Amino acid sequence: MPAALAKPDLLARLEQGHVAEITVVTPNRRLAQDLQREFDAHQIAKGLTVWEAPDILPFGAFVERLWEDALYSPIAEMRGESFPLLLTGAQEKHIWQEILKDSDFLLKEATALQCREAWRLIHQWRVGTGAANEDALAFSSWVSQYKRKTQGEIDSARLPDLMAGYVDKLKTPKLLVAYAFDVMPPQTKEFLEKLHYSECEPEALTASLARSSFPSAKHEIEAAASWARARLEEGKARIGVVVPDLQKRRGEVVRVFSRIMQPGYNLPGAAKTPMHFNVSLGRALSTYPLVDFALGLLEFAFQSVEFDKASRLVRSPFLGGADSEMARRATLDARLRKDADSTITLGKLIGLADPCPVLRKRLEAVFEITKTKPESPAEWARHFSALLEAAGFPGERALDSDEFQTRAKWHEALGELSRLERIAHRFSLNDALSFLKGYCAETLFQPESPDAPIQILGLLESAGLRFDCLWVAGLTDEQWPLAAAPNPFIPIAQQKKAGVPQASAEASAALDKRITGEWKRAATEVVFSYPLKEEDRGFAPSPLILDVEEKSVAVPDYPRYRDLIFASRNLEKFQDSKAPPVVPGKVRGGTRVLADQAACPFRAFAKWRLSAEPLEEPEAGLDARDRGKLLHALMRELWTRLRGSSSLSSDPGPAISQSAAAAVKEAGLEGRFAELERERLAKLAREWLEVEERRAPFEVAFIEQQRDLQVAGLQFQSRIDRMDKLKDGGHVLIDYKSSRFLSPKQWEGPRPDDPQLPLYAVAAPEELAAVVFARLRPGEMRFMGYSRNPNVLPQVNAAQSWPALLAAWKKDADALGAAFAAGDAHVDPKEELKTCRNCELQTLCRVYEKFSGLRTGKNGE
Numbered sequence: 019m020p021a022a023l024a025k026p027d028l029l030a031r032l033e034q035g036h037v038a039e040i041t042v043v044t045p046n047r048r049l050a051q052d053l054q055r056e057f058d059a060h061q062i063a064k065g066l067t068v069w070e071a072p073d074i075l076p077f078g079a080f081v082e083r084l085w086e087d088a089l090y091s092p093i094a095e096m097r098g099e100s101f102p103l104l105l106t107g108a109q110e111k112h113i114w115q116e117i118l119k120d121s122d123f124l125l126k127e128a129t130a131l132q133c134r135e136a137w138r139l140i141h142q143w144r145v146g147t148g149a150a151n152e153d154a155l156a157f158s159s160w161v162s163q164y165k166r167k168t169q170g171e172i173d174s175a176r177l178p179d180l181m182a183g184y185v186d187k188l189k190t191p192k193l194l195v196a197y198a199f200d201v202m203p204p205q206t207k208e209f210l211e212k213l214h215y216s217e218c219e220p221e222a223l224t225a226s227l228a229r230s231s232f233p234s235a236k237h238e239i240e241a242a243a244s245w246a247r248a249r250l251e252e253g254k255a256r257i258g259v260v261v262p263d264l265q266k267r268r269g270e271v272v273r274v275f276s277r278i279m280q281p282g283y284n285l286p287g288a289a290k291t292p293m294h295f296n297v298s299l300g301r302a303l304s305t306y307p308l309v310d311f312a313l314g315l316l317e318f319a320f321q322s323v324e325f326d327k328a329s330r331l332v333r334s335p336f337l338g339g340a341d342s343e344m345a346r347r348a349t350l351d352a353r354l355r356k357d358a359d360s361t362i363t364l365g366k367l368i369g370l371a372d373p374c375p376v377l378r379k380r381l382e383a384v385f386e387i388t389k390t391k392p393e394s395p396a397e398w399a400r401h402f403s404a405l406l407e408a409a410g411f412p413g414e415r416a417l418d419s420d421e422f423q424t425r426a427k428w429h430e431a432l433g434e435l436s437r438l439e440r441i442a443h444r445f446s447l448n449d450a451l452s453f454l455k456g457y458c459a460e461t462l463f464q465p466e467s468p469d470a471p472i473q474i475l476g477l478l479e480s481a482g483l484r485f486d487c488l489w490v491a492g493l494t495d496e497q498w499p500l501a502a503a504p505n506p507f508i509p510i511a512q513q514k515k516a517g518v519p520q521a522s523a524e525a526s527a528a529l530d531k532r533i534t535g536e537w538k539r540a541a542t543e544v545v546f547s548y549p550l551k552e553e554d555r556g557f558a559p560s561p562l563i564l565d566v567e568e569k570s571v572a573v574p575d576y577p578r579y580r581d582l583i584f585a586s587r588n589l590e591k592f593q594d595s596k597a598p599p600v601v602p603g604k605v606r607g608g609t610r611v612l613a614d615q616a617a618c619p620f621r622a623f624a625k626w627r628l629s630a631e632p633l634e635e636p637e638a639g640l641d642a643r644d645r646g647k648l649l650h651a652l653m654r655e656l657w658t659r660l661r662g663s664s665s666l667s668s669d670p671g672p673a674i675s676q677s678a679a680a681a682v683k684e685a686g687l688e689g690r691f692a693e694l695e696r697e698r699l700a701k702l703a704r705e706w707l708e709v710e711e712r713r714a715p716f717e718v719a720f721i722e723q724q725r726d727l728q729v730a731g732l733q734f735q736s737r738i739d740r741m742d743k744l745k746d747g748g749h750v751l752i753d754y755k756s757s758r759f760l761s762p763k764q765w766e767g768p769r770p771d772d773p774q775l776p777l778y779a780v781a782a783p784e785e786l787a788a789v790v791f792a793r794l795r796p797g798e799m800r801f802m803g804y805s806r807n808p809n810v811l812p813q814v815n816a817a818q819s820w821p822a823l824l825a826a827w828k829k830d831a832d833a834l835g836a837a838f839a840a841g842d843a844h845v846d847p848k849e850e851l852k853t854c855r856n857c858e859l860q861t862l863c864r865v866y867e868k869f870s871g872l873r874t875g876k877n878g879e
């Protein structure tokens with residue numbers, strides 16, 4: 019039995035400094051840091067200003083330190099062979115991955131991590147052998163290969179066993195204390211026993227306990243954050259909040275705590291003041307913008323990438339010349355969105371980057387370097403560094419503290435790649451890039467920040483820590499105790515026998531019961547909470563907290579920054595819905611202006627007078643606009659050849675194929691895709707001609723004719739798709755459309771959805787017999803519209819009164835034109851938010867403020 023040391027005695031021994039030759043080992047880094055902080059507070063409370071730093075470190079780091087001592091001591095020489103070198107975690111994983119290369123497992127990276135974990139468990143818990151399932155048999159054959167591949171090396175799983183044989187030959191502390199080991203694996207215990215260790219437990223506090231429920235996990239986390247702020251304001255110095263699934267919910271938790279601790283934290287220009295809280299788990303290194311850029315650039319240097327990735331690189335502040343060329347690069351990006359394909363290569367981007375000379379020079383330098391072909395991990399690491407340097411990484415502006423630390427971490431990642439040289443001599447580009455991406459995705463990182471009073475922790479990280487007050491969230495019957503999670507490569511019976519926690523439901527429940535008991539002693543106020551519902555699943559409290567009395571916890575309601583502003587409003591009414599009148603003359607946008615004016619006056623004003631247009635996104639294949647152009651080109655080519663109904667009596671086949679070919683050529687399509695489009699268009703044309711064949715005789719009067727239309731003193735340019743002259747007199751005005759949602763009702767005023775054809779009709783000098791859409795939709799082809807008399811076109815009804823219809827259209831068009839000309843710019847969507855659904859101007863017009871909960875009056879006043 020190890021000797022027990024009380025916590026005050028431990029602190030007293032640490033006070034003596036190096037004379038006491040005392041080392042404290044903890045199960046993890048967090049506990050080591052916490053004990054260190056507690057010791058510092060203890061010294062400050064005694065009025066000291068300087069003291070010796072105590073030797074407190076995690077158990078693993080202590081063993082590694084002994085290994086380093088041995089490496090540079092005569093022991094290494096005494097062995098007669100070199101002392102085994104310690105593999106890094108990345109090297110261990112790579113060896114497992116190499117072994118798994120030929121296995122049937124699909125997720126090799128994840129499987130390699132599970133193998134590494136199984137190897138650790140076997141050593142740490144002294145798991146014996148026994149009847150094995152298929153996976154375990156496969157694992158034991160991989161283990162033989164692993165042992166062969168790591169001959170002469172040592173890994174973290176076996177290091178304590180190796181070093182246990184040398185402790186009597188190395189300088190070890192006089193007193194070794196194991197602090198807060200709630201669960202001690204046999205391997206650790208055997209090692210520590212060799213050093214005659216003592217045990218020390220954190221002090222047990224007497225707490226007032228409460229159990230509380232909340233409608234949802236979101237409400238629960240908001241309550242925990244408000245409670246933490248209230249306790250902080252009361253002067254509590256150490257507040258703990260334990261959140262289940264912290265890794266998954268990290269973003270949400272940080273947002274809620276930031277908002278409640280410092281409303282307005284995310285306003286542009288807001289000071290980066292300490293937030294008073296610290297989240298124990300970092301984010302994946304690859305999610306930091308600086309690392310995302312570095313990985314993105316390395317990928318782009320060698321292969322084509324999707325446009326949005328290349329666009330991010332062009333606009334990134336981490337690319338050389340980003341500040342001096344900021345405006346030019348933004349313009350280039352907007353242009354690329356119009357002209358580039360959905361994927362892009364470095365060579366292509368260089369060709370398009372003329373407007374940004376610095377960018378072009380940087381990319382050319384990168385391109386030059388890609389011509390050399392490294393072969394080993396270390397060469398790739400140097401090559402990648404050179405590529406990034408050529409790109410001007412990490413940009414012109416000074417890095418802030420977080421970015422600076424992130425860059426150091428990125429260099430560590432390159433260092434890890436380089437260190438693979440020890441175990442892998444040949445490495446392809448794919449190997450090197452996959453390693454870096456995998457390493458950055460698996461490495462959790464958090465830039466260092468000053469110690470914060472509120473600690474947000476995951477479920478299993480709080481063990482052994484002490485607080486003034488503690489809130490443990492998410493304790494539902496589903497979440498706590500945790501479900502068993504045995505390693506798949508070790509038979510469960512062996513894991514159970516060895517006492518591996520999480521190996522079985524009973525072991526997991528026993529461990530979690532101990533942790534719950536530990537929470538009850540971890541602070542003087544402890545709140546256990548759980549959500550009642552998530553989506554449509556209802557929850558009960560965890561059986562492990564049923565003995566705690568259900569009480570409501572007073573949680574202040576801290577307002578949001580938005581609400582603070584709104585509450586302190588001192589409104590001055592200012593009607594700003596009228597723009598200066600439009601100068602009479604030509605108007606940009608053609609008749610689409612009037613369609614937008616009808617949908618929402620602000621939309622027409624913003625789009626056609628302010629040129630507020632969304633950035634485009636290149637799409638793979640043809641987008642809707644390209645398809646519309648193809649369709650119009652097909653019809654133009656077809657009727658240029660056919661010229662009227664008389665040619666339909668002979669075989670229109672040759673005209674159809676020629677027209678489809680001409681339309682595809684005009685669109686610049688090539689290869690197999692062009693062939694498919696030709697076939698599709700020819701089929702479409704054939705089906706359409708069947709509709710045309712059912713009509714009374716006609717001649718095509720003109721195709722795609724440009725006309726200027728005058729409305730309310732403004733001149734709108736229009737292009738009529740086709741005008742037919744009927745043999746019996748009169749003209750038919752035709753507009754090609756392929757939309758499913760098409761109806762002549764879209765012409766009805768006073769705010770017509772599509773005023774284009776009515777406007778053409780009222781302005782046409784020809785005597786019209788019908789105004790129609792030609793719906794060119796496979797399986798749904800037909801004319802839709804109105805005619806002056808019955809039976810002018812198949813399926814087209816005669817208007818009740820043709821003159822009245824034209825007069826109504828004219829009135830609507832005049833009214834819309836006059837409103838636009840007068841500068842009417844009301845935010846007034848025709849069908850409220852339904853009209854806004856596909857409009858990209860929502861952030862400009864702030865329509866959601868008008869229709870959101872902040873609204874107090876009909877007009878948002």
Ligand code: SF4
Pocket residue numbers: 617618619620621845846847853854857858859860863864865
């Ligand atoms: S989002 Fe709605 S209100 Fe805003 S401009 Fe578009 S249509 Fe008008």
